[in-house]
Amino acid sequence: MKEKWEELAEVKRELATRDWFMATSGNLSLKVSDEPLTFLVTASGKDKRKETKEDFLLVDADGRPAEATHVKPSAETLLHVEIYNKTNAGCVLHVHTVDNNIVSELYGDEGEVVFSNQEIIKAFGLWEEDAQFRIPIIPNFAHIPTLAKAFADHVHGDAGAVLIRNHGITVWGKDVFEAKKFLEACEFLCQYHVKLLLIKR
Numbered sequence: 001m002k003e004k005w006e007e008l009a010e011v012k013r014e015l016a017t018r019d020w021f022m023a024t025s026g027n028l029s030l031k032v033s034d035e036p037l038t039f040l041v042t043a044s045g046k047d048k049r050k051e052t053k054e055d056f057l058l059v060d061a062d063g064r065p066a067e068a069t070h071v072k073p074s075a076e077t078l079l080h081v082e083i084y085n086k087t088n089a090g091c092v093l094h095v096h097t098v099d100n101n102i103v104s105e106l107y108g109d110e111g112e113v114v115f116s117n118q119e120i121i122k123a124f125g126l127w128e129e130d131a132q133f134r135i136p137i138i139p140n141f142a143h144i145p146t147l148a149k150a151f152a153d154h155v156h157g158d159a160g161a162v163l164i165r166n167h168g169i170t171v172w173g174k175d176v177f178e179a180k181k182f183l184e185a186c187e188f189l190c191q192y193h194v195k196l197l198l199i200k201r
């Protein structure tokens with residue numbers, strides 16, 4: 001558990017250096033055990049750029065604290081719950097960035113954004129020259145169980161990404177390395193897309 005804590009703290013530190021946790025946004029989790037399912041998740045409402053002894057707490061398959069604590073699990077823990085219950089993913093990362101928000105707004109009505117002709121989509125295991133990488137976009141329902149239900153419709157594999165319109169992106173993978181790789185690739189694609197549109201205007 002100490003090792004898992006340190007692993008999650010390290011990726012949190014790294015994403016913080018990228019300035020991906022503005023205004024207390026963002027939440028991260030790491031699976032600790034399978035039977036019963038438990039995972040470490042960030043405590044709600046904290047500045048994720050800061051490091052404290054209460055940054056994470058252990059929760060169960062319903063997203064409820066598995067141990068006595070006075071901190072609350074992330075408000076979006078239910079989304080993490082959907083991923084761990086439906087897949088073999090080991091790590092979930094959620095960040096709000098200006099670029100992922102803009103892309104989600106630009107393509108929100110279409111329900112997905114499609115990227116192609118970009119070397120970086122190989123990060124998702126797409127090696128063909130004409131490969132397309134799709135990120136579904138769901139509405140930003142304020143009612144978290146409703147959001148989690150809409151989100152769950154797009155959780156199929158052990159790795160994936162979903163944009164929440166004008167909110168942020170949630171990415172998951174089999175472990176921290178993979179989840180971070182996918183998140184960085186998604187952010188690369190969003191940043192590239194926004195810059196290209198600006199240049200083309």
Ligand SMILES: CSC[C@@H](O)[C@@H](O)C(=O)COP(=O)(O)O
Binds near residue numbers: 026
């Ligand atoms: C001001 S951040 C908005 C939050 O409601 C949420 O979207 C978020 O990402 C962080 O919530 P948290 O409960 O700290 O995990």
Ligand SMILES: [Zn+2]
Binds near residue numbers: 025168
């Ligand atoms: Zn969020």
